[in-house]
Amino acid sequence: MTLLDTADEEYTANRATMLARLAEVNAAHTIAIDGGGAKYVERHRKRGKLLARERIELLLDPDTPFLELSPLAAWGSDYPVGASLVTGIGVVEGVECLITASDPTVRGGASNPWTLKKALRANEIAFANRLPVISLVESGGADLPSQKEIFIPGGALFRDLTRLSAAGIPTIAVVFGNSTAGGAYIPGMSDHVIMVKDRSKVFLGGPPLVKMATGEESDDESLGGADMHARVSGLADYYALDEPDALRTARRVVSRLNWRKQGPAPRASVEPPMHDEDELLGIVPGDLRTPFDPREVITRVVDGSRFDEFKPLYGPSLATGWAEVHGYPVGILANAQGVLFSAESQKAAQFIQLANQRDIPLLFLHNTTGYMVGKEYEQAGIIKHGAMMINAVANSKVPHLSVLMGASYGAGHYGMCGRAFDPRFLFAWPSAKSAVMGPAQLAGVLSIVARQSAAAKGMPYDDGADAALRAMVEQQIESESLPMFLSGRLYDDGVIDPRDTRTVLGLCLSAVHGAPVEGARGGFGVFRM
Template structure:
């Protein structure tokens, strides 16, 4: 049995207390934004929606998922900092429905009638990508006014990927459901059309390519909503509706019954290790996460509060010590962990990480990447020592690895370090960020400093005087810009991760993500052995 880690954390130290204060302040800001997302279009529109006898999007989800089952929401901060409502008028996430782990996509009709803006589209497509890559059934809770017309140029072409995704899932044998509570018009009519199962709510569902005004303009024909796209018509005449629901609760009941009847089986193995709780309090993660990403964090202190029984079998502990690697389990699922220790990756870390990734693929063990990395080391001796080719080996291994990857950005994820640690471009199954995390090509001060040096050199080469005051003003402006663009809220709003999480929820989030990933086959790449570098 692997020996449990021994924590040396001092919860009375100045560093711990400073970190905790910073994390608590950041979490308070996060909660404000999550409350905005949950409020949808606001009290006025929520009350009007309820007055029509309809449930809110999150109420529908709560009724759909199994009692007391958790719901792991994706991309809660989508569209943050833009002209659109935080959350992007759609709720997506992972929930258990009749015992089946399912991706749920729910329109929020209280936000501009549930219309789809560019961030709604990104969020919808990411949810479908998660479903496809992890082989998870999908339930669409449909009530949308269609595209946000002023931004149609950013929507129309790529929106077809929603229909492509649904049909690809069906071809994979992965069930897709549409529970239609209201409008599902124009292109949106193809959502129930593309799904394997369609449940339509009486006197509420409106599924048609063209509504009464468009039909009148195009054909001169007079028709009402029910004749064109009502639940009764589609259930009795067109055949689009597979199930007729008398009201919303009936539709949810039918949806749960369908999921109970699909005879779903996971393809990956179940938990195989003791799922006992860590020996140390997860609440202490707030004091471990650094307030300043430039300060190193001992990843073993994080691991000790996340993995089962705090057990960790470290691999090559004395070599490439800026990268901690080893074996553990989370909620019974075996994992290989790569965690940054000191921010910078050297050649030794790249070699060690590459070997470890190859080993995990031979053993069919998922990989967990804990980011706190400012990039690969630069400098004359390191370039001459082969840092580029060694970094390329690690990135090559990440790219070609076939076991599930899950990434958590704990502090910083800069430059090629983001690539070597399976950042978004390398398609991890799931990627989440702690609230204090930053992501960019490099830190704000470093980036502004580089541009200042380049500007000074350009002035010297041109034989002109270097404007120190203008350079200082530009440096301050660039620092502020990069600081804002590397903020976890900004990053998550652009869907460069799947959500910003409270560090204390890391174990729960990982457990749900690993369980979902095991709905698909868990198998590493074959055809090469572990090679020394």
């Protein structure tokens, strides 16, 4: 059932606002796809090499999707958008794999601090969901001017590779060019290594460093070429004649992994939603202070538009219930009116426990300004009830997926499984905002505190300066709560088109079922009653 009127002026305005924000996101994506720019792309092509995304396309099974992760990493920083690395999930020989590909058109594929964060997030996803890892390597190692931010935490990359292998999760490295210094440990610590004739160069120190350190004269090929590693050191398990041959070899390696998912399979027959996904563009208002019904989102995302609501009359500002997405069962928690009260918090805690008893993944659809404040609500126990919901989320063991549709403020962000609570995947719509509180509220709090401080000191208060301060703070908090800013810092896994929500969730649910799907049987912290 839907009450959405697509001819309504409000719907039309919401759609226009969403499309404008999508255009901004798409422009940022284009910058990431362009890599180092036309000059360096052309230089790379003249060397007879494929671009990072072309390598991924040849690796994947034909006509299968690629769920790119963190494409806006480093947005708003001093480093290139995308962080010189492409990461995502795709299907190779019928096996869902976590794929990373260096972008050598961006400073030779050198790693900056955001490259590291993006790579570590990819490894985290691979480990949690038991996804084989394929690294398409062509990198000069650390971007030396920023080494102080890379060297110490960067060791986690090598730790992750060996822990993945120890957990029985295959790791495959395909080396297309330089894999130098710390980068040499990517093939060095992978289960399977493929190198390309006359292209791959893997060494701890290149000829200049060897000359400086030992005085020895050497050349790239004898020091770390593919032929040497295939015939002498044994580091190369497979010797490819060119890049397409290396990618064919990688596909053959995957085909021999004998890999099986450990989670249950989806329902064989899947019904699409009854309502058009295009209508998702006009549901969220441009002004997030205006409420909207998340059920209008749910009915355009879930199989057959069927949503069996749990406790619909109790705690109505949080909708909870059961559905399926691409044949996978999910429990959904969706903010209906923004504010979370005691009833909503207790309802959420019970629902999360039920999902854990039934081994059903949870989907959190965010549009919350946080838990309710005020004397009446404090006396009624909002702190302990909000803590009950957060306790349930923190100790839940089933996979969690989060989508930020609108506001995601304060502790409500935590209760709805924000980034700090380790959802398997977290995506945002271009309409989303997330911060400790709304910009106007935060600026107002600072103003009140400053006014009280002046009064306590017996000093006059400058109302003109106060207005300027409030305006500055509001502008700062507004810019820092926008999805591209947050995505640039990897606080989500990507900003997605609302029309792609069902597809993205289906890909994510398929990925999480690579690992066992098991809920907590007890093991929750003390619930304060």
